[in-house]
Amino acid sequence: MIDSWPTSARLWHRTKASLPGGVSTGMRGSMRPHPLFFRGGRGSTLTDVDGNNYLDYVLGWGPVILGHGHPGLTEAVTRRLPLGATFGAGHELEYLAAEAVLEAVPGAERVLWSNTGSEADQIALRLARAATGRNRFVKMTGHYHGWSDAFLLGYRPDAEGRLDKPATKGQNSGALSDVSMATWGDLDSAAAILREPAQDIAAVFVEPVLCNSGVIAPPDGYLAGLRALCDETGTLLVFDEVITGFRLARGGAAELYGVRPDLVVLAKALAGGYPVAAVAGRADVLDQSTRGVVHAGTYNGNPVVLAAVQATIEALSEPGVYPAFEDHGRRLADGLRGALDRYDVTAAVNQAGPVVQVLPGLDRCDTFAQFLAGDQEWYDALTVELLRRGVFALPGGRWYLSTAHTRADVDTTVQAFGEAVAATVAVTGPPRAALCDGSVAG
Ligand SMILES: Cc1ncc(COP(=O)(O)O)c(C=O)c1O
Structure with missing residues (x-):
């Protein structure tokens, strides 16, 4: 003891x-x-x-x-290290690791590399706004999508039990006006927002299993219901699979529940502990990064972490x-x-x-x-x-x-x-x- x-x-x-x-x-x-x-x-x-x-x-x-x-993962990273840390230019692991992600995630056609889940959620939101020409997004209370001003809202109640206040000192209070909060598991709550005639909602973000607040599985048919509501209202559905991706199944919750989101955000299990994240999904949405949507990052697609992605997916495919x-x-x-x-x-x-x-x-x-x-x-x-x-x-x-x-x-x-x-x-x-x-x- x-x-x-x-x-x-x-x-x-x-x-x-x-x-x-x-x-x-x-x-x-x-x-x-x-x-x-x-x-x-x-x-x-x-x-x-x-x-x-x-x-x-x-x-x-x-x-x-x-x-x-893990021996395979350690060996893959160690093999890369003497070749240099990063090039700021193309290398083969960019597409090899991306192909491994695309092969695993149902319906995904393109991948954007990023470094953390918080960053990847932000580019997913920007892509959704650009694709729809809308500004706001739906966030479920209790869901976590990283620490950025845009997303750190409605996660834990403050001392008065309120979820509609900034979550941290120093947060842009204007961020609140871009968010509509919905209740996880309650389709009517999302429908009421999405069917509002004047709605300006670009995307619905969800943790497809609410891992950050209780590991709560979606009620039967809920994710499919969200998919249908998004289709009906021209809204993008984003699964934040930072926890569930490559963990609940190789293709994450999208595979487990048979529901195809427009975008999937991946991090954590993707590289077995090395710092990398990704957004995977529809080509027409992700290709906007070649048509005016800025996606930047000095370390994006870093060869050392992409060696880790490739080795981790290989091990998880056993x-x-x-x-x-x-x-x-x-x-x-x-x-x-x-x-x-x-x-x-x-x-x-x-x-x-x-x-x-x-x-x-x-x-x-x-x-x-x-x-x-x-x-x-x-x-x-x-x-x-x-x-x-x-x-x-x-x-x-x-x-x-x-x-x-x-x-x-x-x-x-x-x-x-x-x-x-x-x-x-x-x-x-x-x-x-x-x-x-x-x-x-x-
Ligand atoms: C569902 C979810 N999204 C986003 C994030 C943010 O990821 P990161 O900590 O890599 O910025 C987390 C982190 O725990 C998460 O659980």
């Missing part, structure tokens, strides 16, 4: 002198008891600077889908990868439910392939409003007890599995999870759902 993390604590204090909060993204600052520092990883395991080993369900907040130090994800995801979700039951703890567990979400205090979670009622503080206390027992899990309740995780890893984790639940209950009592009437303002 791990009691404390003295070297991590020391390094974190030192880092605070050079990085605000001692972290490279603010979200990492939410880690309890404090941000940890790591030496390296192998497969499903990470080792911290104090020498502790963890089964890793953070996986770099999602990208490390092949586990740490037979049995997605059935194993489903098997391990289900085993983990079932195991966590069993452990919670054993200690009489009310918590829902959602699962979509290799993504699992624990929702303390809730009997079930099918909506964003329900998600908000979960007991986050209890879960944060649980993550510390998990760390003590060698399990590294994200704050917020989401768990990612990689191809490197074995059934034995899952079983070990379930055992540790049960002990962590018991310890958390002993210290803080059981989780409590917030008093929530199922509605959120805005």
